[in-house]
Amino acid sequence: MVSSLDFFFNPQSVAVVGASRNPAKVGYALLRNLKLFYRGRLYPINPHADEILGLKCYPNLKSVPDDIDVAVIAVPAPKVLDVAEDAGQKGVKGLIVISGGFKEVGPEGAKLESRLVEIIKKYGMRLIGPNCVGVYVPKTGMNTLFLPPEKQGFPKHGFIAFISQSGAFGSAVLDWAAMRGIGISKFVSYGNKADVSDDELLYYFRDDPDTKVILMYIECVEDGRKFFRALRGVTPYKPVVILKSGRTEAGARAAASHTGALAGSDVVYNAAFKQAGVVRAYGMEDLFDIAIALGLQPPARGDRVAVLTVGGGSGVMAADALSDLGLKVPRLSSNTIEKLRRVLLPIASPYNPIDVTGSATDEHLVEAVEILLRSNEVDVIMWLPYYITPGITGELNKKFLDRVRKVMKELDYVVPIVGVATGGKYTAKYAKEAEDMGIPMYLSPERAAKAIKALVSYGQWLKRVGTYEEYVEKYRKEVGI
């Protein structure tokens, strides 16, 4: 199902109105990034230039001898209305208005914004913005970010859709994601949300086959009822993780002066998020840590966690971190303990946390995970492999994951696996390998515990709304178990 917003992310042709030859201008940076990334037809619009960056320039939209899907607009606010009129007459499908100077600057700007909305309605166009950074889609190269690649990193294609009310924060997050190797399916910064709004984007990403998890950074919501109806329509099928700021008195005060809108009581938001199955995050790292777990692993059927560790101290910290979040680290049955004892070293601890010790080999972890999976006594496994241990080899990830998949195929339930790899370069290399194979890996047990909490909460939600089995079936098919 392709929504009416699809042309914004996968346009056949794009015009940049306000394209500039001056490298200090947004209109230059926009065109340069699109030229570098975008794979469709690209038209700079500038009445005073014949050519910019080697592309033929047109004086206005109407003079372009081609259909235009999206016009990206970076001219001063008062001129935007004329451009929008032009675009309407030309039959442009959508506008992305980067320019500021609208509702966010006061009553005069709000008037301009209302007139802009009238124009797009009149012509049946759609609008992202104004006062926004726009969209970034690695797969199609559609990219309206206006910072040069020398300063701003652009993440690769991945399964995370990210909607940000703040353009600056959104750009910084993409930059960080690029450095960290985290992929993005689609990014949208919609600024003042004069037309395209949260609820519509939520439905669009629910039906987007490239998106597995939807992330949002929001400060305020205009139409709460509409927004929460959309969340309720999306979360039974795809997880939505929200970082909502302006939660505290000081934060709300800051948000009011930033967006000009009141943030509303956080108690109300929190209750509504709970009733809509939203997973809440409390910072950027939190947001992406959770997204990676929800994208790579199935939701958990319950809250019993087994900790399988090579390092005793980290096992203790893991048990603390899980308990802090209200998750269970249950004692295992004597039957399971006996089975573990039989395959582990005499100095190992077969209780939960299961501490195979620093003298363990790959096989100890592989045998232990099979026993835990088959025990039917736990709902999630947190494993802490300590790749630098002398007895652990470079083959561990493959052996471990092969065994997990083999066993999981035979079971009528799924058990998500989340890993911890504390260490330096050698460790990071193998952690990345494990993550590429499908097991999310975190630097610390505290961060892994938060990710597990999200898998547990989302599993509870799916069970409540009755889509857990369907969701897990889909996951099984995707990964072939």
Next chain:
Amino acid sequence: MVSSLDFFFNPQSVAVVGASRNPAKVGYALLRNLKLFYRGRLYPINPHADEILGLKCYPNLKSVPDDIDVAVIAVPAPKVLDVAEDAGQKGVKGLIVISGGFKEVGPEGAKLESRLVEIIKKYGMRLIGPNCVGVYVPKTGMNTLFLPPEKQGFPKHGFIAFISQSGAFGSAVLDWAAMRGIGISKFVSYGNKADVSDDELLYYFRDDPDTKVILMYIECVEDGRKFFRALRGVTPYKPVVILKSGRTEAGARAAASHTGALAGSDVVYNAAFKQAGVVRAYGMEDLFDIAIALGLQPPARGDRVAVLTVGGGSGVMAADALSDLGLKVPRLSSNTIEKLRRVLLPIASPYNPIDVTGSATDEHLVEAVEILLRSNEVDVIMWLPYYITPGITGELNKKFLDRVRKVMKELDYVVPIVGVATGGKYTAKYAKEAEDMGIPMYLSPERAAKAIKALVSYGQWLKRVGTYEEYVEKYRKEVGI
């Protein structure tokens, strides 16, 4: 003041008992790391070899034709007693017993450990371990870690001393610190703590001129009274940050099976830490985030925080994160607001958070920080420079810090500054530059807020025990303000 433990960290000569030619053995790895790092005289001890790694080998300690400060021992537990006797007769000052098989394995091992302690007492030797990873000192190259540099990173010299009850966790943390560019003054993993204990190390690091902040990872403490007396004797002069695990029921259970000791009630620990001025951390990143702030900035005289940001959204998140931790983000006086308004852009927000906006230049941040410092209305400044912003130049850090130093020299109070830089490679480069200049920089406002909380708590503690002025005087002298 040089404590009696100094020879462990700065030995003139080291013998490795159990040195091996077999690369799979700990006795090989130990010798190799010492040969790579250590700058004193090094003697492998092995009765069956003439030479290992190009070093002349001796059959036993007594046959070495030199004084020996430290004997590092990696032979099976039952043989350790004979080696200790030998060492005593040779006049060795201290033993680092890496070997396990003592108290941690049960009553038989505990008996061995008691006899080992009797021997070292008899000869007036000191002992780190047994069942430990030992010490790592970048400055002298003393290094008893037994993982090869191919797997384990070794951090550079820095101002953080780190004491770890867990050897595996300690090694993993050093490995991570090396990758992250975080420096260490001295690292100790003391395993079973049969002789050298927490309290003695605390006093040693208090008086160590290379150490500015003391970090500890502990699971249990044997002599609580002695430990807390030591903490109370150290924290008025140097901050101590403790990550104590086994805090929860599940964690305590795990700790008991890991170290064989009961972890004790966390309520008791928490109260004792508070009464001893300890800053508590809840994870590895937390531990080092806090250490960097305490090492680079002075403690705060109060809890009023100004947020100075280039990005509105991050300002909102900063206000939330600070409020979550009970810190104040106060409204500024109309006088200060007016002063800010005069130097900032018309679209800027001169309230707190002070949002200079993405259109700001270096000068806006520099002028604003001067006004905030002079206002006497805030005790900490959190700044969020957004280096990728078009108007911000590569000179910002220098200009900002020069102004801060110039103004701070004229004031009779100090205001710590903590930064946030969310982003990718370009941002990370400038964040590192700022940190090298003395401003701790964090990836997110949430992490910076935790660091600020530590500066506030530690300042409150120093005021309570009456050493705040003295501590700040020392800081001013060190950084030349």
